[in-house]
Amino acid sequence: MIIKSIRWRLQLWLGFLLICVLSGFGVAVYQLQRINQLKQIDDELQRRLAALDHAVRGGAPPDFSRGPPPYGRPDFPPPGPGPEMHLRPREFRISPEVSNLFDDTGTNAFYFVVWSRDRTLLKSSTNAPGDVPLPDRRSGNTLTHTRLRKTLREAFHYTELGDCVLAGRSIMADLSALRRFSLWLLAAGGTVLAFGLGGGWWLTTRAIRPVEEISAAASRISAGNLSERISVAETENELGRLAGVLNSTFARLDAAFAQQRQFTADASHELRTPLAVLISEAQTALARARSAAEYRDTVEACLDTAQEMRRLTESLLELARLEAGHEQCHRARLDLAEQTRACVERLRSLAAERGLQIHCDLAPADAFSDGDRLDRVVSNLLINAIHYNKPNGEVRVLTRAENGAAVLTIADTGRGIAAEQMPHIFERFYRADKSRSRADGHFGLGLAICKAIVEADGGSIEASSQPGIGTTFIVRLPSARHA
Numbered sequence: 001m002i003i004k005s006i007r008w009r010l011q012l013w014l015g016f017l018l019i020c021v022l023s024g025f026g027v028a029v030y031q032l033q034r035i036n037q038l039k040q041i042d043d044e045l046q047r048r049l050a051a052l053d054h055a056v057r058g059g060a061p062p063d064f065s066r067g068p069p070p071y072g073r074p075d076f077p078p079p080g081p082g083p084e085m086h087l088r089p090r091e092f093r094i095s096p097e098v099s100n101l102f103d104d105t106g107t108n109a110f111y112f113v114v115w116s117r118d119r120t121l122l123k124s125s126t127n128a129p130g131d132v133p134l135p136d137r138r139s140g141n142t143l144t145h146t147r148l149r150k151t152l153r154e155a156f157h158y159t160e161l162g163d164c165v166l167a168g169r170s171i172m173a174d175l176s177a178l179r180r181f182s183l184w185l186l187a188a189g190g191t192v193l194a195f196g197l198g199g200g201w202w203l204t205t206r207a208i209r210p211v212e213e214i215s216a217a218a219s220r221i222s223a224g225n226l227s228e229r230i231s232v233a234e235t236e237n238e239l240g241r242l243a244g245v246l247n248s249t250f251a252r253l254d255a256a257f258a259q260q261r262q263f264t265a266d267a268s269h270e271l272r273t274p275l276a277v278l279i280s281e282a283q284t285a286l287a288r289a290r291s292a293a294e295y296r297d298t299v300e301a302c303l304d305t306a307q308e309m310r311r312l313t314e315s316l317l318e319l320a321r322l323e324a325g326h327e328q329c330h331r332a333r334l335d336l337a338e339q340t341r342a343c344v345e346r347l348r349s350l351a352a353e354r355g356l357q358i359h360c361d362l363a364p365a366d367a368f369s370d371g372d373r374l375d376r377v378v379s380n381l382l383i384n385a386i387h388y389n390k391p392n393g394e395v396r397v398l399t400r401a402e403n404g405a406a407v408l409t410i411a412d413t414g415r416g417i418a419a420e421q422m423p424h425i426f427e428r429f430y431r432a433d434k435s436r437s438r439a440d441g442h443f444g445l446g447l448a449i450c451k452a453i454v455e456a457d458g459g460s461i462e463a464s465s466q467p468g469i470g471t472t473f474i475v476r477l478p479s480a481r482h483a
Helices: 006-057 096-100 172-222 240-285 290-323 336-353 371-387 417-424 446-456
Strands: 110-115 121-124 145-148 152-158 165-170 331-336 357-362 364-370 393-401 407-413 460-466 470-478
Touching: 006 096, 006 110, 006 152, 006 165, 006 172, 006 336, 145 357, 172 446, 240 290, 240 407, 331 336, 331 371, 336 364, 336 371, 336 393, 336 407, 364 371, 364 470, 371 393, 371 407, 371 446, 417 460, 446 460
Parallel strands: 357 393
Antiparallel strands: 110 121, 110 165, 145 152, 152 165, 331 364, 393 407, 407 470, 460 470
């Protein structure tokens, strides 16, 4: 379970990186310290080795104020005829200056050993180990070499005559110092690792907290609390933007579920009355024996109610199919003016019954739409303009081509719609005029269906109204030239 946690994965990865970096840094620092320490020891050994070499050769002690002579190049005359090339005496004396470099009391860690060219021990300091092996000569050169024997560091070289001079010292104290230094590096690395892991845990906790809040909020929302929202302090980072997107998604879900609940309640309310009428008529007919005429009236009443329910359910099904995109669409090029003119002619008699006049200004406008569904939109808007108009009012119908779209405008001279009601007029079952009922054949679905049809065709519908002056609906459909 821990391995599956993002926080622990990040923490383990951070720990692995820190250990690798600290280990590499620690090893590098330790090696540099060791190399520097050995270099200092080698410099001291070579300085003493040069002084001892001069003593073996019988020359004057070298001047160390200018530093040790170069490796493998002791300060003596080149080989050739002369007294220097004769056989050396097997005994030689060490000057006090050289003797001070090798303390026979043992308080000085440096010691020396000299072998003659016949590989016999010529001389050694009293503090020299008793088992110092003669170094192997490498290809007959006279260069200075170093070697490490356990806790002893030694420098040696062979002279031109074959004598071997060796200087060495114990580095046990230096090794102890290096061990202490390595322990100090481990302690410092452990401290840095602890601080790094602690900071990493704090950062990962801070980074994961929004994710945990998102998960908790999603769990509460899935439990049914759709009003829950994610609270994120930092909205500019990636998780903050994600939380914003999720909050907007949850808001749309909440609105969709609220709309669904309202739709269910409204549909139940709309269907309850015709069902009650059916039940009442059937119970009345069965309460006692009736004449054929009375039974006929009852059946006609039930039929009218059933027809009303059928229209309601068909409207609901049509609206559901349109919103789901399942309604078959047969789009083609048509003239919006001719389509509108046909609808107007069918409804002139209805307008005349109410004393209304319909004025048309129908300019040609090519549209790309489904003719049957467009006919439904124009008819619904005209019927609304007729039903909600004032006596002896007017209905103005205009079509035109504008900015690559076919535009239909239908305006009436009715009482208008209040500003607070305008945002709801395209909602299902919404009636701006509460005094009208289903008896007029209006369920409050007409404008919702019109909006769904127009948007399915890629167009738009909008409304504007002024109380006491009238209402105007504007439909914009894609032009056949731009479809």
